[in-house]
């Protein structure tokens with residue numbers, strides 16, 4: 226089987242596993258029948274890849290894969306949370322140290338002539354994979370620190386967690402926001418939001434390109450939605466992390482800038498932190514957590 230075919234088949238297996246788990250947790254859903262139908266379609270496609278591989282061209286597989294991939298993501302991003310108190314997202318969580326490299330949703334050469342096949346192979350199979358491995362390692366080490374209550378290396382592993390987590394999540398977004406059929410401009414509500422936030426699509430594109438061109442050293446330019454301002458914004462992420470992971474939603478934040486505690490605690494930051502726990506407004510954190518649970522991405 227060609228690398229491309231086996232890559233797509235692996236993706237089918239992963240998607241089927243995700244759907245199976247999803248169906249298990251959501252037996253009360255009214256769209257269960259539709260999901261089961263989609264599941265059957267995916268199984269047929271995967272079986273065809275096994276059985277008819279010699280009669281299938283890469284183009285045929287590619288077209289079908291794009292169709293299925295689109296449907297998969299559409300279905301999963303459209304699923305609404307029925308019960309705010311359900312633990313569905315937790316049930317679908319990636320186990321600690323269990324992140325996986327998501328397969329490319331298209332052939333390695335599908336983005337030519339704009340991005341060449343060799344770059345895609347190296348970028349996805351080597352670079353992205355190393356972020357996944359590094360993230361798993363950091364998560365395991367931090368789990369060990371919690372179990373042994375030894376946090377001597379917490380700074381190092383938090384750095385690794387951010388660096389590799391940002392790398393993994395941003396690359397996962399990066400592959401999915403490109404398509405051989407891409408280009409043009411968005412429509413509908415996204416276009417309206419871009420016009421509202423930046424004046425026009427051309428102005429947005431200009432700012433995004435300028436910001437990307439001027440990222441110092443390695444990094445990213447990212448279009449983000451700010452639930453607080455209710456607007457889109459363009460941000461640069463130098464070295465892609467600065468100790469964040471980007472594709473995450475803050476729930477509980479503690480300000481440890483000196484201005485937050487220096488008058489009372491002088492240089493005793495530790496005491497400030499210990500005392501701060503007396504102030505945490507957990508119902509508010511819980512509210513943010515429940516809102517955040519409504520955002521659902523396919524786990525990787």
Ligand SMILES: [Fe+2]
Nearest residue numbers: 348352353396
């Ligand atoms: Fe990269």
